[in-house]
Amino acid sequence: MLDKIDTFLSRILLALSGGAILALMLLATGNVVLRIFHAPYRGTYELVSFLGAIAVAFALAATQRKKGHIVVDILSSHYSEPVRRGIDVLSSLISAAFFGVVAWQVTLWGTRIMGSGEVSETLKIVYHPFVFAVAAGFGLLAFTCLLDILRTLGPAGEVRR
Secondary structure, three states, X not given: OHHHHHHHHHHHHHHHHHHHHHHHHHHHHHHHHHHHOOOOXXXXXXXXXXXXXXXXXXXXXXXXXXXXXXXXXXXHHHOOHHHHHHHHHHHHHHHHHHHHHHHHHHHHHHHHHHHHOOEOOOOOOEOHHHHHHHHHHHHHHHHXXXXXXXXXXXXXXXXXX
């Protein structure tokens, strides 16, 4: 059940990540074209930054599920299967703890921004929703790392590389 929830949420965030990349590309391209006519968009840099943060944060969990991150296994490839599984469990546990703390701290930062009423410099838009979205991306990554522990310790003992 947890795996289905993780899969569902990862796919939704991955689709939103793709949408953010598409919007980012259209905005940046449109701005370049309009610069030729001396009429660029105002605040393009801010919007591209917000969309880039969303694109990266929302793709993290799906990339973790597919084991798309770089893995350096020069030494661990020579270990026995039980040792490799132990290393994978430890690595997933450390990753889950780290990204859980990141999600928590980014949420605290978003709460401070929301409480102060801070807005973006050029467009004067409220940007704490983007901060909370990034926190959600890291939160789902932490959840995925925790599920990796269960997958590794499960009956199949999936050590994917």
